[in-house]
Amino acid sequence: MAQIQPRQNYLGAGGWVWAGKYKLERYLYALHRITGLGILLYLILHLLMTTAFRIQGQEVWEATMAFLHGPWFKLGEYLVVVAFAYHMVNGFRLILQELGFVMGRPIPPVYPYSDALRRKRPWAIAVVVVAVILSLVFLYDFVIGGW
Amino acid sequence: MRKTHLWFLQLISGALIAVLLGIHMGLMHLDDILIILGIDAVEPTSWDSMISRAMQVTWVALYIALLIVALYHALYGLRGVIIELTSSAAAKRAVTWIIIAFGLTAFIAGTYVPIALLSS
Amino acid sequence: MTENMSKQIKFRVQRYDPEQGSEPHLQEFTVPAERGMTVLEGLIYIKENIDSSLTFRTSCRMAICGSCGILINNYPHLACHTQIEELGADTLTIKPLPNMSIIKDLVVDLTPLFDFHKAIEPYIIRRDKEEMENPSAEFAQKHEALQAFLQFTYCVKCGICVSACPTSASDRLFLGPQALAQCYRYCADTRDEGEQERTRLIDADHGIWNCHLAGACSESCPKGLDPALAIQLLKRRLVSGAIGLGKKQEPSAVVLPPAETKEKLPFPEFTVKQAK
Numbered sequence A: 001m002a003q004i005q006p007r008q009n010y011l012g013a014g015g016w017v018w019a020g021k022y023k024l025e026r027y028l029y030a031l032h033r034i035t036g037l038g039i040l041l042y043l044i045l046h047l048l049m050t051t052a053f054r055i056q057g058q059e060v061w062e063a064t065m066a067f068l069h070g071p072w073f074k075l076g077e078y079l080v081v082v083a084f085a086y087h088m089v090n091g092f093r094l095i096l097q098e099l100g101f102v103m104g105r106p107i108p109p110v111y112p113y114s115d116a117l118r119r120k121r122p123w124a125i126a127v128v129v130v131a132v133i134l135s136l137v138f139l140y141d142f143v144i145g146g147w
Numbered sequence B: 001m002r003k004t005h006l007w008f009l010q011l012i013s014g015a016l017i018a019v020l021l022g023i024h025m026g027l028m029h030l031d032d033i034l035i036i037l038g039i040d041a042v043e044p045t046s047w048d049s050m051i052s053r054a055m056q057v058t059w060v061a062l063y064i065a066l067l068i069v070a071l072y073h074a075l076y077g078l079r080g081v082i083i084e085l086t087s088s089a090a091a092k093r094a095v096t097w098i099i100i101a102f103g104l105t106a107f108i109a110g111t112y113v114p115i116a117l118l119s120s
Numbered sequence C: 001m002t003e004n005m006s007k008q009i010k011f012r013v014q015r016y017d018p019e020q021g022s023e024p025h026l027q028e029f030t031v032p033a034e035r036g037m038t039v040l041e042g043l044i045y046i047k048e049n050i051d052s053s054l055t056f057r058t059s060c061r062m063a064i065c066g067s068c069g070i071l072i073n074n075y076p077h078l079a080c081h082t083q084i085e086e087l088g089a090d091t092l093t094i095k096p097l098p099n100m101s102i103i104k105d106l107v108v109d110l111t112p113l114f115d116f117h118k119a120i121e122p123y124i125i126r127r128d129k130e131e132m133e134n135p136s137a138e139f140a141q142k143h144e145a146l147q148a149f150l151q152f153t154y155c156v157k158c159g160i161c162v163s164a165c166p167t168s169a170s171d172r173l174f175l176g177p178q179a180l181a182q183c184y185r186y187c188a189d190t191r192d193e194g195e196q197e198r199t200r201l202i203d204a205d206h207g208i209w210n211c212h213l214a215g216a217c218s219e220s221c222p223k224g225l226d227p228a229l230a231i232q233l234l235k236r237r238l239v240s241g242a243i244g245l246g247k248k249q250e251p252s253a254v255v256l257p258p259a260e261t262k263e264k265l266p267f268p269e270f271t272v273k274q275a276k
Helices: A024-052 A058-068 A071-098 A121-144 B003-029 B031-036 B047-054 B057-083 B089-119 C039-050 C111-119 C129-133 C143-154 C160-164 C166-170 C176-187 C195-202 C216-220 C227-243
Strands: C007-015 C025-033 C069-072 C075-078 C091-095 C102-104
Touching: A024 A071, A024 A121, A024 B057, A024 B089, A024 C166, A024 C216, A058 B047, A071 A121, A071 B003, A071 C227, A121 B003, B003 B057, B003 C227, B047 B057, B047 B089, B057 B089, C007 C039, C025 C039, C039 C091, C069 C160, C075 C160, C111 C176, C143 C176, C143 C227, C160 C176, C160 C216, C176 C195, C176 C227, C195 C227, C216 C227
Parallel strands: C007 C091
Antiparallel strands: C007 C025, C069 C075, C069 C091
């Protein structure tokens, strides 16, 4: 009898975002990835603006800046700022936890089991709270600063 | 360089970006809050303001430093994301070299312009 | 659910038979469930009474062999370790573990899991090869040294952590939280001297640096192993080694049993009066 090939059952890149009813920290990871890629996209455009359009002199620069001060661009910029705020704060948490500083010690597994990340859940909550506060600070600036 | 060193640099560059980009964004975006704090902030994207910063060595150095750490951090992260979707060794090598080439190009373009403006 | 009342629970089980060439599809069964009944018992009830072609793995039925990992209502559990009542639902959707190839129905291919586990050399490695192969005596290990890695020795190789891991979802070559946690278990073991070798294996593409601390592995581990903690502690070891910090771990010495035994204690007095 021919060998039957097992059927592929990988979730693929969709599995980064959703794989089941998991808790907060898995979604912090997904958001860290999404914000990182978003900021990278903005970085490329920003580098283009500040090199190619800056070297051409005053008229080109001021025309570009006037164009980029439109409301949709301001909204996009605000989203990038929010993404940066979250990515930075979560990044600080990851630096501490991935180097083992804020993870705690191995404990004997006694039912009901708990794990280090859940015991350190306050840090994850703090990340979300600080990111929201920073977003509100920049919202004030972007809204009052004139669209 | 072992992968461990490259990853550790990712952490260090992340921390440096937090500082340098914090300064950059504070200047660029928090102009209203700067006014409240009593600092007289001119419109930072105006030509005069931009040129005056482009003539000062400290600002140029800060921007070049920010460029280096931001490019490293972003491209290391991008490479990690793409490698997790790639299986063939040839494709992985191609991805790595394309990313290095892109990084060098962006670095050269990004340092040429500030230095050209500084010395003009 | 009171003691004697039984409820009719719907089991929607994913069926897939490669020999019939069909696509995976859900089939519904109704199982009379009582208090204390596990999902595995429900599956066995279906196999014995309704459809004997239902295929799943089971062995010990007490959460120690790691055979019965399945996805119940979108979360991976050990079927024998999950009571129907604790799920709090009248309909259970049962699918095989994701991120592993399906052989038939609920049976997945665990070969990649075992291959990655073997790849990180999950055994004590000593520089003295003669001692390693033909031990003359035991290795000394203090109790505190054992506590530092004991939690990670309880792995039953069920593969639930690999199903939960987002990196394993897209990266077939990723070692996986199981292999990386076991790598830490051996590197942290004071009896082991193989950390250099294992470092070379995990400090590569698709190795430890593709773990991004999503923590889903620890959340779903049915034995409370906390592989995420093991992996972050391993990262700490690697970084300390790479930048030159950190204490060098003294490997355990070989300890012969003592030549003289302690003085024997006297036999205790009988507590119950003996009949003469």
